Amino acid sequence: MLGQLFSGLAIGSIYMLIALGFTLVLGIGNIVNLAHGSVVVTGMYTVYELNTKHNFPVYLAVLVAVVVGALVALIIYGVAIIPSFKRTNNTHRDQLVYTLLIMSLITAIHQLLFTGQLLSLSFEKRDAFIFLGVNIERPRLIAFIVAIIVTGALYAWLQFTTQGKLLRMTGKFTASSHAIGVPVSKVFLLLFVLGGALAGLAGGLLMTVEPVAPGNAFSVLIVALLVAIAGRLTFIGVGIAGILYGITQVVLNSKFDSHLATALVFIAFLLVLSFERVFSSRSGRRLA
Amino acid sequence: MKSNLRRFILPWVVLAAVGFILIQNWSLVPDRWAPTVVSGLTLLYLAYTWNIVGGIIGELAFAHMVFWAIGAYGYIIAATSETNFQLSFLLIVLLAAIFGSGLVFLASSLGLEGLYLTTFTLIVFEFAKAVVIGTKSLGGNEGLLYFNFDENIARNSAFAFIVLVLLAIGVNHLILSSSLGLKWLAVKDDETAAAASGVFGRREKTTAYVISGALTTFGGAAQAFYLGYAQPETSLGVSLLISAVIAVYIGGPGTLFGPLFGFIVIFGLDAIARNLSSDIQVSLYAQIFQYSLAFVVFWVLSTKAFSNFSLSNLVKNLFRKKSQTGSAVEAEGNLAKPEETTKAPKTQASSSTLENAMEVIGITKNFGGARVLEGVSFTIKTGEIVGLIGPNGAGKTTLCNVIAGVYKPDTGEINLGGVSILNMSTPERFKFGVARTFQAARVFPSLTVEQNIRLTVKNQPNRVAELLHEFNLPGKQDSKDSPMFVRRLTEIARAIASPKKVLILDEPLAGLTPTQHELVLKSVQAVAASGTAVIIVEHLIQTVAKVCDRLIVLSNGVLIADGPAAMVLKDEIVVGAYLGKSMEQEA
Numbered sequence: 001m002l003g004q005l006f007s008g009l010a011i012g013s014i015y016m017l018i019a020l021g022f023t024l025v026l027g028i029g030n031i032v033n034l035a036h037g038s039v040v041v042t043g044m045y046t047v048y049e050l051n052t053k054h055n056f057p058v059y060l061a062v063l064v065a066v067v068v069g070a071l072v073a074l075i076i077y078g079v080a081i082i083p084s085f086k087r088t089n090n091t092h093r094d095q096l097v098y099t100l101l102i103m104s105l106i107t108a109i110h111q112l113l114f115t116g117q118l119l120s121l122s123f124e125k126r127d128a129f130i131f132l133g134v135n136i137e138r139p140r141l142i143a144f145i146v147a148i149i150v151t152g153a154l155y156a157w158l159q160f161t162t163q164g165k166l167l168r169m170t171g172k173f174t175a176s177s178h179a180i181g182v183p184v185s186k187v188f189l190l191l192f193v194l195g196g197a198l199a200g201l202a203g204g205l206l207m208t209v210e211p212v213a214p215g216n217a218f219s220v221l222i223v224a225l226l227v228a229i230a231g232r233l234t235f236i237g238v239g240i241a242g243i244l245y246g247i248t249q250v251v252l253n254s255k256f257d258s259h260l261a262t263a264l265v266f267i268a269f270l271l272v273l274s275f276e277r278v279f280s281s282r283s284g285r286r287l288a
Numbered sequence: 289m290k291s292n293l294r295r296f297i298l299p300w301v302v303l304a305a306v307g308f309i310l311i312q313n314w315s316l317v318p319d320r321w322a323p324t325v326v327s328g329l330t331l332l333y334l335a336y337t338w339n340i341v342g343g344i345i346g347e348l349a350f351a352h353m354v355f356w357a358i359g360a361y362g363y364i365i366a367a368t369s370e371t372n373f374q375l376s377f378l379l380i381v382l383l384a385a386i387f388g389s390g391l392v393f394l395a396s397s398l399g400l401e402g403l404y405l406t407t408f409t410l411i412v413f414e415f416a417k418a419v420v421i422g423t424k425s426l427g428g429n430e431g432l433l434y435f436n437f438d439e440n441i442a443r444n445s446a447f448a449f450i451v452l453v454l455l456a457i458g459v460n461h462l463i464l465s466s467s468l469g470l471k472w473l474a475v476k477d478d479e480t481a482a483a484a485s486g487v488f489g490r491r492e493k494t495t496a497y498v499i500s501g502a503l504t505t506f507g508g509a510a511q512a513f514y515l516g517y518a519q520p521e522t523s524l525g526v527s528l529l530i531s532a533v534i535a536v537y538i539g540g541p542g543t544l545f546g547p548l549f550g551f552i553v554i555f556g557l558d559a560i561a562r563n564l565s566s567d568i569q570v571s572l573y574a575q576i577f578q579y580s581l582a583f584v585v586f587w588v589l590s591t592k593a594f595s596n597f598s599l600s601n602l603v604k605n606l607f608r609k610k611s612q613t614g615s616a617v618e619a620e621g622n623l624a625k626p627e628e629t630t631k632a633p634k635t636q637a638s639s640s641t642l643e644n645a646m647e648v649i650g651i652t653k654n655f656g657g658a659r660v661l662e663g664v665s666f667t668i669k670t671g672e673i674v675g676l677i678g679p680n681g682a683g684k685t686t687l688c689n690v691i692a693g694v695y696k697p698d699t700g701e702i703n704l705g706g707v708s709i710l711n712m713s714t715p716e717r718f719k720f721g722v723a724r725t726f727q728a729a730r731v732f733p734s735l736t737v738e739q740n741i742r743l744t745v746k747n748q749p750n751r752v753a754e755l756l757h758e759f760n761l762p763g764k765q766d767s768k769d770s771p772m773f774v775r776r777l778t779e780i781a782r783a784i785a786s787p788k789k790v791l792i793l794d795e796p797l798a799g800l801t802p803t804q805h806e807l808v809l810k811s812v813q814a815v816a817a818s819g820t821a822v823i824i825v826e827h828l829i830q831t832v833a834k835v836c837d838r839l840i841v842l843s844n845g846v847l848i849a850d851g852p853a854a855m856v857l858k859d860e861i862v863v864g865a866y867l868g869k870s871m872e873q874e875a
Contacts, residue, residue, distance in 0.1 A: 026403075032403060079583070079587075083587055092402065092403065093348075093537070096348065096406075096537075097533075097534065097537045097538070097586060098583070098586065098587075100530060100533065100534060101534060101579055101582055101583045101586070102583070103530075104527070104530060104531075104534075104575075104579050105576060105579040105580065105583070108572050108575040108576045108579065109576060111572055112569065112572040112573070112576070218526060222410055222411070222414055225407040225410065226407065226411065229404060229407055257422055258422075259418040259419070259421045259422030260418070260422045262414070262415075262418035262422075263415055263418040263419050263422065266411050266412075266414060266415040266418070267415070269411055270394075270411070273398050273400075273408070274397075274398055
């Protein structure tokens with residue numbers, strides 16, 4: 001039981017990172033990026049490629065994945081998000097179409113470069129130690145620690161520094177921020193690239209514990225959407241929802257058939273949504 | 289009228305001709321093309337069935353593969369168990385109807401819109417997939433098999449899909465050219481304003497999902513017939529739906545030929561590549577090229593040069609003569625020559641003998657801890673024009689929303705002709721006789737001026753023409769391109785197209801010129817003369833006072849004055865409320 005709890009915590013903390021990147025971009029910037037899952041998977045392939053073919057140390061490869069994630073986000077911002085701003089109405093619809101296309105495009109490229117097979121790192125599960133009677137795999141422990149540190153630092157930055165406050169206010173009062181001289185377009189770009197870097201990091205860490213396939217982009221996107229919305233697009237809410245999602249998934253997977261477990265997770269999500277419906281105002285949820 | 293008829297008939301003629309030619313010359317198509325034709329038509333068919341929900345009624349829903357799977361698995365089960373064809377057909381459609389209406393019910397009960405709705409449908413889709421894979425009797429990952437030893441299976445399937453695609457286009461056309469299409473496009477544009485025009489959003493969405501879902505099951509069944517199996521990977525694969533969604537959005541969602549144009553952009557290369565070479569690499573390169581091409585097409589179309597974006601509109605505009613461009617200016621030119629406006633107030637002698645159109649009794653409304661309305665009571669008689677005035681934040685718009693059914697009051701009663709309307713929804717109130725307009729004129733941009741008005745007309749073929757004439761409106765104009773003035777009048781005409789007991793106008797004069805004020809007020813007088821009680825919320829008191837029989841003044845949620853304009857405007861409390869004296873006293 002403790003072992004499952006630990007695996008759940010580790011995978012949940014990665015889900016938290018994935019959803020936080022998505023939430024930053026959607027919650028603050030009001031930008032929908034359906035290619036978020038593709039950026040995560042690109043991070044996974046980066047680590048795979050560097051580690052297995054070029055003998056990079058795994059965690060150096062993870063660092064490269066962060067940079068790659070940020071770069072891919074930069075490209076997506078340039079080709080898809082900027083054009084969507086040019087239209088005054090229906091910006092979300094345009095973003096949905098653009099990023100859906102990019103997701104399909106990136107999936108095809110992944111398939112071309114890495115084939116459609118499941119790929120994993122050779123060192124996976126190799127390295128483990130026993131603590132309090134629990135088999136702790138080192139990659140999971142590192143993933144968990146890194147995710148918690150990064151999340152904490154990001155929270156502190158957004159909450160307590162002038163830059164962070166300015167960032168949040170720019171999202172909330174875009175026109176007024178523009179009026180007082182905040183370089184709004186640069187702020188949004190920064191936000192988007194930050195989201196991409198988080199996705200790259202999450203992908204890099206995910207690669208150390210799980211195999212990768214091109215089709216993963218879609219399931220990762222679903223995780224991001226689900227956790228972001230269950231957490232009501234708030235920083236702490238998303239953090240908690242991500243961890244809980246990971247734990248629920250691992251525990252249910254050990255008790256039931258994996259597909260039944262998936263079905264149960266979705267039912268739990270629907271319950272969270274209806275719970276929110278009863279106990280919160282409608283307005284907070286209407287984003288798109 | 290004639291052009292409307294032509295617009296209705298023409299697509300049918302084209303459809304019949306294309307269908308005839310395709311079916312007649314079908315034997316000329318080489319056998320090796322058949323699989324490509326099938327995969328193309330599969331996508332085109334899904335694009336058209338999805339367009340009903342995703343394009344016309346505007347829900348970016350991702351649960352359509354569940355309908356597809358119902359059809360696919362249903363077909364295989366029926367074929368292997370040799371169930372009666374009609375029975376299994378009925379069962380499949382019934383299942384689709386149950387799933388579709390259940391989906392709408394759940395989503396609207398949870399109050400989901402926009403991205404939340406999209407996520408919700410994605411979750412439902414993933415849930416269904418997990419259940420299907422996890423169910424042993426459905427074959428898990430391997431799915432169900434029914435091998436068909438027909439040599440001509442590809443040709444026959446292609447033929448079946450041609451018929452299906454023609455059917456789907458026909459259904460789309462039928463919807464778009466009927467009142468259903470008007471209602472659905474209105475729901476897509478603005479669900480609140482649609483409700484205020486008597487459209488029941490949930491009911492319309494349920495109809496859309498059921499029609500679209502039932503059609504989608506046929507596609508799944510035809511695909512299963514062609515493949516000889518139903519598998520989670522094909523029958524519940526999301527990539528087919530993503531391609532369909534992209535095709536619809538590129539071509540122009542909610543239009544008749546949009547899905548076709550989008551399909552031409554998104555499909556083709558990949559299929560040709562797969563036909564030429566069995567190498568997966570070639571197909572992938574083709575896919576990459578194709579998605580990039582689609583991206584560029586969408587990019588070019590959505591830049592400012594094509595503000596009326598969509599391939600479908602583009603093609604339409606190419607063929608349309610420029611004859612209509614001047615109509616907006618012309619219309620205002622006509623309107624800018626007002627006849628003498630009757631400035632004198634109406635004869636008031638009769639008003640006391642008339643019956644009450646509406647009684648508002650003791651309405652109180654709190655938002656959280658803030659009391660916005662407190663014991664507001666007044667009555668309004670048929671044909672009377674009442675000005676509702678008060679400083680900003682006095683509760684005027686809240687009162688309108690309470691009467692129109694957007695908010696439920698905490699206490700109080702509203703009677704219309706002696707019947708309480710408090711338990712009615714907004715569309716029900718509209719049908720019962722309460723119409724309203726909004727602070728910022730909310731016309732439906734997907735509809736023309738004429739269609740905006742036709743939305744609320746029932747069984748009166750000449751009524752739309754009458755109203756267009758009466759308000760001097762350019763009927764053919766796209767309402768999104770219309771000047772504010774035309775949108776205001778359109779909204780008023782839409783509100784009163786069928787007889788109404790009460791009409792609430794929320795700041796009808798804001799943003800208009802003095803000449804236009806006169807014209808709007810003249811229309812209001814005409815509406816009142818036909819027996820409708822009118823409530824005007826306005827800040828331009830002196831302007832509206834001229835046409836009002838009475839003024840009602842709200843301040844901090846309390847009704848502080850009710851009487852003839854001349855009397856009310858001299859009232860010390862009223863003047864104090866406007867100049868903030870009462871607030872000073874409170875302090």
